[in-house]
Amino acid sequence: MTVNSFEKGGDGGGPSACDGHFHSNKDHWVALPPATFDHNSNCFRKLKISARGKSTVATVIDECAKPCKDDIVDASESVWKALGVHRGISCDTFNNVTVVDLTGASISGNLTSAICALSNLTALTLQRKAFTGPSPIGLLHCKHLHKLDLSSTNFAGTLPTCISELSKLRILKLPNNSFSGSIPPAFRMVAKLEALFFHENSLSGEFPNFFGELKSLKNLTFDNNPLRPGVLPVGSIRVLRRGGLNQNSR
Structure with missing residues (x-):
């Protein structure tokens, strides 16, 4: 899992592919690699993400920008915080x-x-x-x-x-x-x-x-x-x- 900004002016690029809008990083959003995103077929799907004994649910809102490995999910900062995962x-x-x-x-x-x-x-x-x-x-x-x-x-x-x-x-x-x-x-x-x-x-x-x-x-x-x-x-x-x-x- 990697961190990604879904807000306007952030490092995530353009508006989200699912709805053409930007979204607050305070909410639980994820971007999927192209193969999994599958041409918007998984838009707004709820995903359960687990790490270090904690779990949270996030919504698919975008396709992650290439290069993006098939086993990588881009997540908003709030997802990281919910899982207690610290970057470093x-x-x-x-x-x-x-x-x-x-x-x-x-x-x-x-x-x-x-x-x-x-x-x-x-x-x-x-x-x-x-x-x-x-x-x-x-x-x-x-x-x-x-x-x-x-x-x-x-x-x-x-x-x-x-x-x-x-x-x-x-x-x-x-x-x-x-x-x-x-x-x-x-x-x-x-x-x-x-x-x-x-x-x-x-x-x-x-x-x-x-x-x-x-x-x-x-x-x-x-x-x-x-x-x-x-x-x-x-x-x-x-x-x-x-x-x-x-x-x-x-």
Whole structure:
């Protein structure tokens, strides 16, 4: 089970697939992988979820964004709380730290590259933190990251041009920050990207056409940025949110 936001402006992408609306994270919602969601056939189904001797019931309201394994359920924060499951640190069978999720922890100040000393770290989530300073260049030393979630972390400045150093990155979430400037061409070099969330920033310039070159990219959001219209990617990419491109560009 992974945590997911179902609220507007959250890291979950667009409105829920079942009813086209956003929903409060204070209620029990889940998003199912595509194979189980089965083209909306399981919408509003009640699921019993159990963990650590506790159980709760949640309602299916969405399809989780790819990449999403068939045995994974995205759940709202209230589901986690009801089950008494705390996010934090996960290790592999050799006790190497592989996942760090500090959502909800009271952390602020500058973010350095020290966390990248965890050489087996593959997923880092730092949602809703009061960090200061420009874009977190130091995290580019975390070479093995598959997922980086910096949603609502108060970062500002331009996007790092050396993003291509994270060659294994599959999921990048940067919504609800103050990133500005253009989207650097270096993003075309992150060939394994499957999900990229840019919404609710201050990115400008022309919407880049190189996203169509990313053959693994399945989900893309960029609404509420003052981007000028460009060539939207076609094919297998699911453009979840693009309203800002039309509303804010002139």
